[in-house]
Amino acid sequence: MDITIRIGGEAGQGLQFIGSVLARIFSRNGLHVFSHQDYMSRIRGGHNFYQIRVADHPVRASKNRIDILLALDENTILVHRDNLRAAGVIIHDSAMTGQEHDEADFLHIPFLEMTEKAGVTRQMANAAAIGAILGVLGLDLDLFPETIRDFLANQGNEVVASNLAIAQMGWEYSHSNGWPESLKFSPANRKGLMLINGNQAVGFGALVSGCRFLSAYPMTPSTGIMIYLAGKAEEYKIIVEQAEDEIAAINMALGASFGGVRAMTTTSGGGFALMAEGLSLAGMAELPLVIAEVQRPGPATGLPTRTEQGDLLFVLHCGHGEFPKVLFTPGTPGQAISLTNKAFELAEKYQVQVIIQSDQFLADSEWTYEETHDCFLNYNDYRDRSENSGEEEYKRFALTENGVSPLAVPGLSTRLVVVDSDEHDEEGHIIEDSETRNKMVAKRLLRKMPLLQEEIAPPEYYGHDNPTLLLVGYGSTYGIMHEAVDELADEVNIALLHFSEVWPFPVAKDYDFMAAVSRAELAVCVENNATGQFARLIRAETGFLFKASIRKYDGRPFLLEPFLGEVDELLGQV
Amino acid sequence: MDITIRIGGEAGQGLQFIGSVLARIFSRNGLHVFSHQDYMSRIRGGHNFYQIRVADHPVRASKNRIDILLALDENTILVHRDNLRAAGVIIHDSAMTGQEHDEADFLHIPFLEMTEKAGVTRQMANAAAIGAILGVLGLDLDLFPETIRDFLANQGNEVVASNLAIAQMGWEYSHSNGWPESLKFSPANRKGLMLINGNQAVGFGALVSGCRFLSAYPMTPSTGIMIYLAGKAEEYKIIVEQAEDEIAAINMALGASFGGVRAMTTTSGGGFALMAEGLSLAGMAELPLVIAEVQRPGPATGLPTRTEQGDLLFVLHCGHGEFPKVLFTPGTPGQAISLTNKAFELAEKYQVQVIIQSDQFLADSEWTYEETHDCFLNYNDYRDRSENSGEEEYKRFALTENGVSPLAVPGLSTRLVVVDSDEHDEEGHIIEDSETRNKMVAKRLLRKMPLLQEEIAPPEYYGHDNPTLLLVGYGSTYGIMHEAVDELADEVNIALLHFSEVWPFPVAKDYDFMAAVSRAELAVCVENNATGQFARLIRAETGFLFKASIRKYDGRPFLLEPFLGEVDELLGQV
Amino acid sequence: MSFLDKFKGQKPAWCPGCGNFAILNVLKRLFTEMELDPSEITIVSGIGQGAKTPHYTKCNTFNGLHGRTLPVATGIALANNKTHVIAIAGDGDCYGEGGNHLLHAMRRNINITLFVHNNQVYGLTKGQASPTSMPSLQSKTQPFGNPSEPLNPLALAIAMNCSFVARAFAGASGLPQLQELMKKALEHKGFAMIDILQNCVTFNKINTFHWYKERTYRLEENYDPGDRISAFSRSLEWGDKIPLGLFYKNERPVMEDNYPMLKEGCLAAMEFDQKEVFHREMVKFF
Amino acid sequence: MSFLDKFKGQKPAWCPGCGNFAILNVLKRLFTEMELDPSEITIVSGIGQGAKTPHYTKCNTFNGLHGRTLPVATGIALANNKTHVIAIAGDGDCYGEGGNHLLHAMRRNINITLFVHNNQVYGLTKGQASPTSMPSLQSKTQPFGNPSEPLNPLALAIAMNCSFVARAFAGASGLPQLQELMKKALEHKGFAMIDILQNCVTFNKINTFHWYKERTYRLEENYDPGDRISAFSRSLEWGDKIPLGLFYKNERPVMEDNYPMLKEGCLAAMEFDQKEVFHREMVKFF
Ligand SMILES: Cc1ncc(C[n+]2csc(CCOP(=O)(O)OP(=O)(O)O)c2C)c(N)n1
Ligand SMILES: Cc1ncc(C[n+]2csc(CCOP(=O)(O)OP(=O)(O)O)c2C)c(N)n1
Ligand code: SF4
Numbered sequence A, B: 001m002d003i004t005i006r007i008g009g010e011a012g013q014g015l016q017f018i019g020s021v022l023a024r025i026f027s028r029n030g031l032h033v034f035s036h037q038d039y040m041s042r043i044r045g046g047h048n049f050y051q052i053r054v055a056d057h058p059v060r061a062s063k064n065r066i067d068i069l070l071a072l073d074e075n076t077i078l079v080h081r082d083n084l085r086a087a088g089v090i091i092h093d094s095a096m097t098g099q100e101h102d103e104a105d106f107l108h109i110p111f112l113e114m115t116e117k118a119g120v121t122r123q124m125a126n127a128a129a130i131g132a133i134l135g136v137l138g139l140d141l142d143l144f145p146e147t148i149r150d151f152l153a154n155q156g157n158e159v160v161a162s163n164l165a166i167a168q169m170g171w172e173y174s175h176s177n178g179w180p181e182s183l184k185f186s187p188a189n190r191k192g193l194m195l196i197n198g199n200q201a202v203g204f205g206a207l208v209s210g211c212r213f214l215s216a217y218p219m220t221p222s223t224g225i226m227i228y229l230a231g232k233a234e235e236y237k238i239i240v241e242q243a244e245d246e247i248a249a250i251n252m253a254l255g256a257s258f259g260g261v262r263a264m265t266t267t268s269g270g271g272f273a274l275m276a277e278g279l280s281l282a283g284m285a286e287l288p289l290v291i292a293e294v295q296r297p298g299p300a301t302g303l304p305t306r307t308e309q310g311d312l313l314f315v316l317h318c319g320h321g322e323f324p325k326v327l328f329t330p331g332t333p334g335q336a337i338s339l340t341n342k343a344f345e346l347a348e349k350y351q352v353q354v355i356i357q358s359d360q361f362l363a364d365s366e367w368t369y370e371e372t373h374d375c376f377l378n379y380n381d382y383r384d385r386s387e388n389s390g391e392e393e394y395k396r397f398a399l400t401e402n403g404v405s406p407l408a409v410p411g412l413s414t415r416l417v418v419v420d421s422d423e424h425d426e427e428g429h430i431i432e433d434s435e436t437r438n439k440m441v442a443k444r445l446l447r448k449m450p451l452l453q454e455e456i457a458p459p460e461y462y463g464h465d466n467p468t469l470l471l472v473g474y475g476s477t478y479g480i481m482h483e484a485v486d487e488l489a490d491e492v493n494i495a496l497l498h499f500s501e502v503w504p505f506p507v508a509k510d511y512d513f514m515a516a517v518s519r520a521e522l523a524v525c526v527e528n529n530a531t532g533q534f535a536r537l538i539r540a541e542t543g544f545l546f547k548a549s550i551r552k553y554d555g556r557p558f559l560l561e562p563f564l565g566e567v568d569e570l571l572g573q574v
Numbered sequence C, D: 001m002s003f004l005d006k007f008k009g010q011k012p013a014w015c016p017g018c019g020n021f022a023i024l025n026v027l028k029r030l031f032t033e034m035e036l037d038p039s040e041i042t043i044v045s046g047i048g049q050g051a052k053t054p055h056y057t058k059c060n061t062f063n064g065l066h067g068r069t070l071p072v073a074t075g076i077a078l079a080n081n082k083t084h085v086i087a088i089a090g091d092g093d094c095y096g097e098g099g100n101h102l103l104h105a106m107r108r109n110i111n112i113t114l115f116v117h118n119n120q121v122y123g124l125t126k127g128q129a130s131p132t133s134m135p136s137l138q139s140k141t142q143p144f145g146n147p148s149e150p151l152n153p154l155a156l157a158i159a160m161n162c163s164f165v166a167r168a169f170a171g172a173s174g175l176p177q178l179q180e181l182m183k184k185a186l187e188h189k190g191f192a193m194i195d196i197l198q199n200c201v202t203f204n205k206i207n208t209f210h211w212y213k214e215r216t217y218r219l220e221e222n223y224d225p226g227d228r229i230s231a232f233s234r235s236l237e238w239g240d241k242i243p244l245g246l247f248y249k250n251e252r253p254v255m256e257d258n259y260p261m262l263k264e265g266c267l268a269a270m271e272f273d274q275k276e277v278f279h280r281e282m283v284k285f286f
């Protein structure tokens, strides 16, 4: 079973509500979910959709072909009808779409009429739609009440009850309608799965890493991280401060970091651009900092609610002057949790800046996971809380063998913590001489880089050992590459190599991954951008020149079928 | 003849005055000059020096070994004495240094006493020092009056006359002193040379390119460009606006560019970092813009008055999202003039952003040139000033074959100019659809890149055709590499390859320069930074991996003797 | 041709009921009544809901970055004085991200007319607190309400000696006055700012249309906008009663007059003779 | 141990005669009189001459970027309330590059004491006009003088309802008052700003030591800093007579009180139990 549901309509019609309630009910039913969102930069009107792929096995990408289309307006039908599979179904209420459809693949359900009958608001038609979809799929409404309660907690029992009543009507209507077996689920395992999107994953990762301070300026598609942590702020004693601009955001976070807490900031490309100088400050002052950059298509304002991997080289090289930096590019929410944790650990351990680069696709995509343990998480307090021992004064930038100096917290001891954006001596005071400069560059940059490189995990290899085709990528293309490998494994020797820790660029330790790349008959660099930034990075680091690539830069993620088409075409060339 | 004079003292003692007057007198005498400045980030006190190399042949770098040291304080003697050559001379006034020196290489001149006798301010001791140095060199004071007048124009004739009188005293004192012939000049050719430093060269280049608008925020070492143009503002109708911050600076320049004039902004690394978002806006809105980034050592505030090539990859990749960009890295003031002109031409012709990257070393270094003509300059008005023809509406982003759309000026016709930081259609209005996005990326990025690449000149090759050692570099290391080639050409097959137009990375057209690199027995990448950014760029673009490098990151430029030492060492390895 | 034709633009993407529609309409009407041609107008805006305005009419447009409206407008006004330069910004845009530019644009007193669509919330990004949000405004990022004192744009402008400071309301009752103030602002020599109270039906459930309507009233007929102290004092009125109108005005010199290079007119229209400049300036390096 | 020992720092790189020396001295004396240990003080500064101050005494120091003093100080104050957080900035730093942060720090009313070393010029970068420069200040980048109206920091602060607004003068006649104001500011709950008139002997030949000395006078003994309107009106006095003292003060809530997570004290000192948080929150995704 592998069903794709697309819910389309105008902004403000509540399709995000429908989508996320459905996704949650599915995951609670033990079904695997992959969802993604496609929305415009407006609050009402226009055209948005929410797409859920639900299956009885793990799914990692979205499809182009739809099984069920829920159309909240006529435009949705116009735009998406061509993507409906044979024997799929379009659910709609002609009172909402303003158009009658009597073709075989249409199912008209009088959602609005139901709300009128029940004497509830028009908005509750959404509950009817949820019920209707569950009905088509042959799923029951058992989990509806608790789920809807989670979503509408603050609206009281009455609202929940009305929603349930309306959902029931929708369910009855569609359930009875004799849908093809191919749309039906019979969930064997009702052990619920974890459902989490990329933004929540970064937020959760920060929470379980002891992050105590987030300063940020709202910016789509990063705001979800801020919202997640703001919701936890009181319970876990975290300051979530909306700054007046992104420059303030990063400088506040640096202040908090200096003050002795784990701090982060979140933004998208344009806001990150404003943080460039602050990032360089963090480098000079050796202040631990985690930044989540959730990409959207640029340049400038670009397509504010859409996706792209267009900022790789910008972020990697960002900040004037030279200082070490770590860049992670998780491909899944699962990776996002563990890499965010690793980010906080490395940031504090080495007193460096770690950037987690995500994108709108990953940020808004929900994945399901089986229960996991906390064994993959780390928490070490690397701060130095001891008092000055004997005569020797504390020196914030003491020249140590590995370049890492003790990190004291102001006010928690009599040690004085002095940091400076100018070049400085061991104590942190301004200097200009050549010798000290050389020592400090060696300490903070040249000595730390190899240590950081040691910490970097190699890319993940998956698939055939001696592949004809090797898909190479980073970040949010993980899912699509994985699906392609699974899909084509029977036909061709195929594999993927996915980098989620891209800087310092991993070195071949456990296995020589670049040998694997060279071994492949055709190595293809897969990127959600126009210029092939990751391919350039690989060449800069390894000399390897990709002869083939799959790129996309229209603000949309890769979808399975067209992606397979491109892979096929490349296979034809081998 | 090839004499190095170092003038040392505290900030505020006037050594910049002494140095620049001397350099000007030399160049007016038809002598070649290379000067550089080493100063601290303070206004009074500390230790600064101004170094002039003066010769009867072109000189392109500074030496470590000094022939004449003018010490305005005792500290100068302590710091620099070891660099004095045998039979060199240290000129000082023990009343200023507070210390008697009777060793053979010291020449005490009672500068202060002279001023007292003449009844003028202590400050005029500087004129005596100038006279004294000219005396040692066997040069006369003919050109002193007009030169001093140029410098002190606003201070009236009396001041000029007193300066001359004092200079005369200094000259008499030293001239009579029987100095070794090796310090004497007999200028054969008194046809004056042009004397210009890197900042003036960028300013002059902008002036002769029709730049009408400079908005900037003061930042060492870039401020000289702003000062140059502010001095020309009234005469040539140029707005030079000090912005409230660098974000305003770039956005004002973009406003001016939109308004139809050639606009630029100038800054150093930290200010450039603040412009990152604005740069991306320029990319999206296809607004012509020239930025001069004059580097200093980072990260952060770093060493504010010193030099480094630490921002190459940052600047090259700066701005979120993908857009075309041109990066020039002049190696001399001469190149800075012509490349600034080319920058303005390309910026307007292709409606792109061109960055001129310089550094404190180039900015403050004076070079001499023989008279040149204007033949190397271009000026074309690429703006479209026609009215709408017939029915068709003007479209700012019309999809054209080469990606370049007509550039109208608002208010100068009835055409409406609409630009947007969001992705937009041909008219400039916001869009979100996939097709238009693809077309616009193709237009503004993919189609323009190859055209820009066509415009890029290949790197300059100089030296032996089949070198054992090839020095490869970019930007301000041109001079030192050139001197090394000249110096060592008799002993070893040596050559240099210098890139002054680094992005789009030049392609082998006229000659295959990368073949030359591979041909060399040892190719050495020379960079004024710690991580080898240019070597990384070359690898990313060509796959070539340097096996040797010469780097320096202490905030000081390469000096000739230590540089030759490093080259020698590498030669030992071949 | 009605103003709706001459200044017809793209279809607005605003929510039905949004106060921005009224402001847009007044703007179009004003342009028509002033008999302006679209090519005589340049609107500069940032990012936000109000900032979309120029697309919905017809004019030269620079729709730039969030918060950077005023520097762009300043560059345009200095380089090219052939059009009316109007800056349109949201409260987040102008008082948040772009706050520094507002201070310095006021200091410059350059010929720019600024309309702030102040809905006391971040609309486009879905309801976070803006600098003018009331303390009681809660949101997903401000679960405890807005922890900071709301910024008072009028008091700020008066303190900065901004040469034209007004407030209007984008509800039916306020529209005639809005248009009248906009006209005065456009005719004013120097930097003119109108803070326009605009309801956001979707995200601001506190400062609703009715909330504004009940509280706003016009400054008295005999109110003297020349008195800076009393202007300041009136600017502090906020709560049960919110005055509308021209709070403060002065006639101090505009920046353009301080610049000798602007005396001969529009820089963008000037000719350039490269050879002459080269030869005249080259010699100065000898 | 005299205050000169306890708070002895690096050797200042200022010009002889610079007004910064006096401010530094007063600061050290105050710390001593308040019996503070260096570890109880954190000074945050930006880039500029005044901004070098923390290096010249002894304390926790964050000498950050030009213009970004206040956000850094805000982050420190929120994360760690164990020290007095003092921000030291120049007029360029605080009113130019960092103007936006000043507005919003005042709105937040967070526990920070701000000393602005206002020499009405950019000192460190050699004499360009600053936001507070007089129109007659000419420089190599402002050959026609400062074309913009000088910013009035006190009027601005009062308009922003800053909870403590004062002006002092760093000349001998003003030092006792400066110290007294600094003390009050440090003891004030909320955001306190003192604009300190400081002479720059090298680059500001207009607002010299004597210029200030002749013009400055103390606000009357019976002056009431609680009255915002009259504070505003007094803040406009500038020219022949320049008042010094505490112009305005209010007792509005400080930001820290609006945040429930700060009720239990210093975030930097709290323990963290990863396992517990993980298990408590993980389940919510099911
Ligand atoms: C540098 C940057 N940061 C953040 C954003 C995201 N953003 C877009 S509009 C906006 C705020 C909108 O608020 P306001 O200016 O009040 O306009 P409104 O939508 O309320 O009219 C934000 C934060 C952005 N586009 N650019
Ligand atoms: C981003 C950035 N822009 C510019 C500079 C250069 N800069 C350093 S200090 C300064 C101005 C100093 O003026 P002010 O703040 O008044 O301090 P003062 O030196 O007068 O005490 C400037 C422009 C910088 N360091 N960083
Ligand atoms: S969100 Fe608010 S401001 Fe934005 S369009 Fe809707 S009503 Fe208007």
Ligand code: SF4
Binding pocket: B043, B044, D013, D014, D015, D017, D018, D019, D020, D049, D050, D119, D123, D124, D199, D200, D201, D202, D203
């Ligand atoms: S330049 Fe001015 S402010 Fe700076 S140290 Fe010298 S006198 Fe003081």
Ligand SMILES: [Mg+2]
Binding pocket: C048, C090, C091, C092, C117, C118, C119, C120, C121, C122, C123, C130
């Ligand atoms: Mg708003």
Ligand SMILES: [Mg+2]
Binding pocket: D048, D090, D091, D092, D117, D118, D119, D120, D121, D122, D123, D130
């Ligand atoms: Mg200053």
